[in-house]
Amino acid sequence: MPGDSLNVHLNTKATAQNTYDAIVVGSGISGGWAAKELCEKGLKTLVLERGRNVEHIKDYAGTEKNIWELTHHNNRTEEDKKNSPIQSKCYAYDEVSKKFFVNDIENPYNEVKKFWWIRGYHVGGRSLMWGRQSYRWSDLDFEANGKDGHGVDWPIRYKDLAPWYSYVEKFAGINGNKDGLPQLPDGEFLPAMEMNCLEKHVAASLKQNYSDRVMIMGRSANHTKQVGDRGPCQYRNKCHQGCPFGGYFSSNSATLPAAKATGNLTLRPHSIVLDVLYDKDKKRATGVRILDAETMKTEEYYAKIVFLNASTLGTAHILLHSVSDVFPNGFGNSSNQVGHNLMDHHYGVGAHGDYDGFEDSYYYGRRPNGIYIPRFRNINEKTKRSDYVRGFGYQGGASRGRGNGEDGIGVELKASLTEPGKWGMGIAAWGEHLPYYENKVTLNKEKKDKWGLPILDIDCEFKENEKIMRKDMMDSAAEMLEKAGIKNVKTFDSDPPPGFCIHEMGTARMGKDAKTSVLNGNNQMHDVKNVFITDGACMASSACQNPSLTYMALTARAADFAVNELKKGNL
Amino acid sequence: MNRRDALSRVALLLGGTVIGGEFFLSGCTSSDKKIGQSVDFTADDIAYLDEIAETIIPATDTPGAKEAKVGSFMTVMVKDCYDEKQQKIFLEGMNKLNEASKQKYGGNGFMKITPEQRKELLNALDKEQKEHGKNKKKDDEPHYFSLMKQLTLLGYFTSEPGATKALRYVPVPGRFEACMPYKKGDKAWAL
Numbered sequence: 002m003p004g005d006s007l008n009v010h011l012n013t014k015a016t017a018q019n020t021y022d023a024i025v026v027g028s029g030i031s032g033g034w035a036a037k038e039l040c041e042k043g044l045k046t047l048v049l050e051r052g053r054n055v056e057h058i059k060d061y062a063g064t065e066k067n068i069w070e071l072t073h074h075n076n077r078t079e080e081d082k083k084n085s086p087i088q089s090k091c092y093a094y095d096e097v098s099k100k101f102f103v104n105d106i107e108n109p110y111n112e113v114k115k116f117w118w119i120r121g122y123h124v125g126g127r128s129l130m131w132g133r134q135s136y137r138w139s140d141l142d143f144e145a146n147g148k149d150g151h152g153v154d155w156p157i158r159y160k161d162l163a164p165w166y167s168y169v170e171k172f173a174g175i176n177g178n179k180d181g182l183p184q185l186p187d188g189e190f191l192p193a194m195e196m197n198c199l200e201k202h203v204a205a206s207l208k209q210n211y212s213d214r215v216m217i218m219g220r221s222a223n224h225t226k227q228v229g230d231r232g233p234c235q236y237r238n239k240c241h242q243g244c245p246f247g248g249y250f251s252s253n254s255a256t257l258p259a260a261k262a263t264g265n266l267t268l269r270p271h272s273i274v275l276d277v278l279y280d281k282d283k284k285r286a287t288g289v290r291i292l293d294a295e296t297m298k299t300e301e302y303y304a305k306i307v308f309l310n311a312s313t314l315g316t317a318h319i320l321l322h323s324v325s326d327v328f329p330n331g332f333g334n335s336s337n338q339v340g341h342n343l344m345d346h347h348y349g350v351g352a353h354g355d356y357d358g359f360e361d362s363y364y365y366g367r368r369p370n371g372i373y374i375p376r377f378r379n380i381n382e383k384t385k386r387s388d389y390v391r392g393f394g395y396q397g398g399a400s401r402g403r404g405n406g407e408d409g410i411g412v413e414l415k416a417s418l419t420e421p422g423k424w425g426m427g428i429a430a431w432g433e434h435l436p437y438y439e440n441k442v443t444l445n446k447e448k449k450d451k452w453g454l455p456i457l458d459i460d461c462e463f464k465e466n467e468k469i470m471r472k473d474m475m476d477s478a479a480e481m482l483e484k485a486g487i488k489n490v491k492t493f494d495s496d497p498p499p500g501f502c503i504h505e506m507g508t509a510r511m512g513k514d515a516k517t518s519v520l521n522g523n524n525q526m527h528d529v530k531n532v533f534i535t536d537g538a539c540m541a542s543s544a545c546q547n548p549s550l551t552y553m554a555l556t557a558r559a560a561d562f563a564v565n566e567l568k569k570g571n572l
Numbered sequence: 573m574n575r576r577d578a579l580s581r582v583a584l585l586l587g588g589t590v591i592g593g594e595f596f597l598s599g600c601t602s603s604d605k606k607i608g609q610s611v612d613f614t615a616d617d618i619a620y621l622d623e624i625a626e627t628i629i630p631a632t633d634t635p636g637a638k639e640a641k642v643g644s645f646m647t648v649m650v651k652d653c654y655d656e657k658q659q660k661i662f663l664e665g666m667n668k669l670n671e672a673s674k675q676k677y678g679g680n681g682f683m684k685i686t687p688e689q690r691k692e693l694l695n696a697l698d699k700e701q702k703e704h705g706k707n708k709k710k711d712d713e714p715h716y717f718s719l720m721k722q723l724t725l726l727g728y729f730t731s732e733p734g735a736t737k738a739l740r741y742v743p744v745p746g747r748f749e750a751c752m753p754y755k756k757g758d759k760a761w762a763l
Contacts, residue, residue, distance in 0.1 A: 067732065067743060068763065074645070074730040078652040195750035236745040238763075363754035366745035367763065403739075403760045407725065408702065410628045410694050418725065419634070419738045421760040 016303060021047040021267065023563075024289055024304040026274045026319065029126025031536040031552040032310030033252025033260075034169065038560035039308070040265040044567075047302055048260075049272040049291060051311075052122030055101075055129065057253040061243030063097035071096045087117045090501070093130045093241035101130050101243070111445050113460035115498035118314065118505070124270055125253040126312065127503065128549075130241040133222040133249050133369070134396065135175045136546035137166050137186045141380055146542050149390050152342060152436035153512040155541050156522030159186070165554040172259075173250040173553060174228035176370070177220030185217075185375040185546070192225045193218045194370050198362040199399035199424045204372070206485035213384050214377035214481075219396065221370040222250035222549075231255060236366035249369070271295045273452055276323035277307060277332050277532065285531045285572070286332075289319075292452055306531045306563050306572055309509075310556070313343070313537035314442055317508035318457055320519075321444050333509075333528035338519050340443055342436040342507040343461045344543040345499040350471055351395065352478035353427030354490035363401060363421060371398035374428065374481075376545055378473065389469040391435065393545045395478065397428030426487055430474035433545040434499070435466055436507055461499045504548050506537035524559035531572040535559045611659050613647040620666065620683060621646050625724040627690045634738040637724055640731035646723045658719065665716020669697065735762035 022044035025035045032048065039046045054060075068074050075096045081089045088094055088102035103120045110118060121127045140159045147154035163186070170189040179187040196204060196218055204216040223240070224232030224247075231247035231254055240249050247254045260266040271294040278287045278301065288303035309316045317340045323332035331339045374395035378386055402425055404418035440462065444455040463471075475492045482490045499505070512518020515527035524539050526532040535556035537548060566572050613621075622643030629637040637643075650662050673682040677689055685693070694717070701715035708714070728734040735741040741762040 067735070067741075068730045069732045069735065072648060073653060074726065076649070076653050076726075079655060080652070194748060197750045201751075236748045237743070360756075361754050362751050363758070363761075364748070364750055365752050366742075366748035368748045368750075401760070403729075407721075408698070410698050410721070411630055411691055412632055415629050415632060415738070418729065419759055420757070421754065 019288075019301060020303040021045045022304060022567075023047070023306045023308065024049065024302055025308045025310055026289065027051075027126065027310035027312060027315065027536065028124045028252055028257065028268070029121075029310065029312060029536070030128040030131065030252060030549050031556045032126070032308070033128060033256030034553050034556040035308040035310055035533075035535060035560055036252075036260040036266060037256040038557050039306075039564065040260040040263040042560070042564045043263075043265065044306075044564065045265050045267070046260065047267045047269060047304065048257075049274055049289065049302070050124045050126075050268065050270045051273045051294065051315075052124065052270060054268070054270040055123045055125050055243075055253055057247070057251075057258065058243075058245050061245055063100075064239050064242035064245060066097070088119060090117060091119050091503070093132075095242070097239075097242040098130055101241075107451060109448070109450060110457045110459055111448065113458050114462050116459040116461050117498055117501040118459065119500065119503045120312075124257070124268065125251055128251040129243055129253060131222075131251075131549060132503075132547065133240060134373075134547040135170075135173070135177075135188075135220050135222050135550040136373075136375075136394075137188055138162070138544050138546060138551055139184050139186050141184045141376075142542065142544040142546075145391060145544075146436070151390065152542055153510065153514065153517050156511055156513045156518075161522070162551070162554050162558065165558040166550065169550065169553040169557050172228075173222055173255065173550075174224045174226075174231065175220055175222050175250075175550070176225040178218055180215065180217045180375075182215070182217075182375055184380050188220070190220065191228070194221075194223075194225060194368055196372060197364050197399055198359045199356055199426055200372050202356075202359075203399070203426055203482070203485040203487070207374070207481060210484045211377075211481075213380075214374060216372050216374050219370045219373045223369050224248055224250075229255075234369065236368060238367035238369045240369050273454070274311065274319050275299065275454070277309075277319065277529075278303075279323070279325055279327065279332070279529070281325070281327050284529065286529050292454075294452065297452075305567060306533065308556075308560070308563075309532065309534045309538070310536045313505045313508050314457060314459070316534055316536055316538040317442050318444070318454075320509060321442075322454065328528070333519060333526040333532060335528050336516055336519055338438075338510060338517065340508050341438050341441045342510055342541075343440040343442060343459070343499075343505065344434040344436055344507040344540070345461070346431045346502040346504045346543060346545060347434055347463050347467045347471060347497075347499075348429060348431045348502045349495035349497045350475050350478075350493065351397065351427065351429035352475065352482050352490055352492045353425060354482050354487035356399070356424040356426060356487055359424050371396050372428075378470075386473070389466050389473070391433035391466070391470070391545070393430045393432035393470060393474050395428040395430050397426065399424055399426040401425075426482060426485075428478050428482065429493075430471075430478060431502065431545050431547070432467060432470050432474055434463060434543045436510070436542055437464060440499075442508060459500070463499060504537070504543065506540035506543055506548060509534050509538040510541045511539050512541060523562040524555055525562070525566075530566075531563075533559050533563055611651050611663070613651070617666070618643040618647060620670075621720075623683060623690065624669070624694070624720055625728070627687070627694050628721055628724045629728045629734075635733035637728045637734075640728050640733045642724055642727040642731065645727035645731070646720070649723055649727070657713070661713055661716050662719050665720065668716060669693075669720075672697070729762065 146152040177190040178193040234248035321331040376392040378392035402422040509519040625637035625642035701718040704715040739762040
């Protein structure tokens, strides 16, 4: 195996016991991929997870229950809201899935500006509760910073990532159609899900009324066909509770079992990483120091390479907390960019309405996916806006309500509510958030959490470009629906603060120049060559697509690079 | 459909869950208040709430709200999912409703009046709550009967009899059919 030929320096028996070829910090969507790739390439890999273990299927208790078997029929209680005032706002937080969300009181952070940080501290992280929407980026996205001057230019282009998108899609199991759109490249897809009658109608209308936009079937990490021993999807639409059928991709269902199968994986839950250890003579990280969350004891682990996949804000915390003579401002932070350029997507704005017709049509099954309207603004000269840069995409869907209003009581009301009502269609936009240096996280100088670690100060906002774009996001939604014959179209804007889209990214960005970025084009730290960061922290811009698939591809690519460098003796 | 409905619908289609759509219109909204754990309901209270619920959703060729144990469900929700302000409105509402019955039907409380009289009374209250809802400003208190009605509809259609007999429910659909024929009279899907 490649790992066997690596030169291991062992000082003492204790050190030997705690020495691995690679350490991966975090077991979420990118950490799981790092673990799989490194293990499969023969490296003895230690995965450190700050929370408890969650075993695939075994630990999804409750998802098999019918709604009436849940005490509150799946509603949030006042106690939920008290313990987790932020988490309980999340759409995926319910009576069964709440065990996968942190207690906000026990895991505090400081909102310098309003920021709703949704977290899952357990093996698998948020890959268990994620929304599963999976879209490639294109050069429209990778070239954006360089072209309009916001942030720093990406050190990679689509061609660098394309084969890795293919690689991860094949394993992850993404469904979708090949739609042939330059701004949303096709991938290696499982069969797509299908649009219902009204969605097909609106898609046809869009095609008829606009030359610059289309409505496609959403692409998601639900398995429309069996992938290995996973799936297929059973259309229960309870994904965020953990799927006993393995019907969607998660670290727990897919990457961690693959890593384990190699015999090279050691998974250590309850391991909060305090800092990255550094050898200033060799200019390399030597490992990490952890706090065992159960015993409260610290311990050191050593490895030749370290992958940080602790989540955008978790990774930033570790870097900022790893201070030394060489790195007084944080690990690998000679650029002073660590913690800065924090982005999310701005969303929660769109339009909805009813439709008269298709009374003789319905559907069967609960499709855990919707429709997607890929970006159509600022994608070429013709679609260029004078009032804002970048763009947005829409997710949404149509469904049939129940009944015809809720007026009255008695037999008539009951009869009405037991039959399907009108069709309705809603779309909501996900918009790009520009990288701003002043949107940042820092360590709070006074407040500490129960493990004695400084809490994060999160200081992030949406600015003028987002606000102007947002108006277009709302107006265009209404316009498209109205043109499709949707009636009673109403716009909405729930105006959620940053964080709530759960696409936070950018706190240790990639870039060409070590002076203005933290990572190079291989997700390798400019300052410390054997440390790689492939979670959301690495992102130099946010685009408007859901980012997880890109994290997966970047991780697999970086792991390949890292192992090659290791073999060459460069690390 | 209002904004909240729309958000729920969008959340559903994106893989989320509609959590008590009707209920959340004016029910369990975010609150910093402490939980009123002292709220307690007696067997008589549950029987009373069962009859209110049954009048809203009566037994027909499918079970009614009483068989679906909606009264008991309401008490659990009021205790655990209502903030103190909502609890107060609901509890006072239980008295107000009974007083309204006494006033209208010669001193007879709700449990003593006939099913027809119950229907007449709750129809009047339903109009009253609808009117109240129309004129209500954002932060005004909801009408107690709108809370009772919302909890009844939520509880019934997510109960076993409501979901499986009044509606159609398939726990594990196993497949998705995007467009299937529908004919008038076919039941709606639960959830």
